[in-house]
Amino acid sequence: MESEHRRIEMRMKVDGGYEIAATLHRPAKVAAGAPLIVGLPGAGYARGYFDLPQAGYSQAEHLVARGTMLLAIDHLGAGDSSIPPHDVTTLEAVAAAGDQAVKRALADLRADAITPGVVIGCGQSMGGHIAVAMQAWHRSFDAIIVLGSGMLRTNVPDRPGTPPPVIPEGAEGAEISAALAAQVDWPWLFHWEDSAPDLVAADLACGMPVRHTASSWASTGIPGLAFNLTKPGKLLPLTAMVDVPVLVGMGERDVTLSPAEELATFTASDDLSAIRVRNMAHMHNFADTRMQLWRRIDAFVVQVAFN
Incomplete structure (x- = not known):
């Protein structure tokens, strides 16, 4: 089947002698100009967050079935990527490493005669902050999706x-x-009541918010930048530099302000949209209502691709 989900493991060398681990999710046959989403997980999570193992909970499978590729990345300092000391993994360093990894992955794809169309950064929680930094400093993407990431605070x-x-x-x-x-009551903040009980139990068993056990989606490594993102206004100079389309997504229970307040920080973009999903906590892909968010992302990809 042409829509067969293929997972291709990749490692990209970046500055400093470090390596970034990533998984490319793609159909068996990739259409010319197929969109590529770059998945950037939150603190305490790894690239497997976008490919949760329970049936129906893999956003990667959902995207691939629609012909969209997903490059899920472990940040510098997390997952299977290199883990330098915390003082090395600043927002600047992690964003630069992420940008280099994306560019090298794109070069590898083109060498295999696969030329993606639009490239969209999709960051969840801390990953949303990194997506904004990558775009502001390196113009890594054609659009960005910011999920559960407070831009004001x-x-x-x-x-x-x-x-x-x-x-x-x-x-x-x-x-x-x-x-x-x-x-903080982390289980309550991260997971909506009665959502995927076995999957949520496995997530909580890894420890929270700092993980003592890794899994396919949980990371014991956390970049140092995660411990300095709570300062109000820290990201405003960066959001003001983003001039590509932006989709802001959040759960009913999340760490953001209102959709209007979050969108207002992206003062240079002329294409802004938002969604807030009911019965969804901060870790969106575990929620029973995740399909509402995924379908909105699908629509945003189409909008960006054919604008």
Whole structure:
């Protein structure tokens, strides 16, 4: 079958002597000019987040069945990629490594007579911040999809009935992240009630938010940049540089502000859209309502490809 899902493991050398691990998901026969989505996972997750093992939960399979390729990447400092010290994996370094990996993967595809059409960055949580940085500094993509990523600030909701988190006076950067992490109900924030019980249980068993056990989708490595993303306004200079189409996606329970507030940060783009999905928590691909988000992404890909 031409739509047969093929998984091709790749390793790309980048500056500093490091390597980036990626999986290319593609049909057996790729149509000329087929879209390519670059999947960028969040902190504590690996490229397998886009290819969860339970039937019906692989976004990669969904995309491939529609003729869209997916290049799922482990960031520098995460998954099966090189794991330098935290002070090396800044936003600048991780974005640069990601851009180099994408360009080298595209060169490999063209060498195999596969020429993608539009290339769209799709980042979830921390991956959304990295997608914005890659676009702002390197113009890596023709469009970006930002999922569960607070651009103004990381807005961690409080579980009803629990006291709000306390941030020590004068805390900044990593101190804020540590204070928040110690007080957040991570299972409630990451997973909607009753969604894929076995899959969610396996995710929680890896540890949360810092993983003590890796899996096909969970990473024990977390880039150092993840501990400095909570400072309000840190990303605004970057979102203001993004002048390609942007789709913002979020769950009903997520770490973002409202769709309107998130979209308003992309002041240079003339093509902005958003979706907020009910009964979905921060880790969107585990949710029972994930297809609503995936179909909206499908429509965005078509829009960008034929604009």
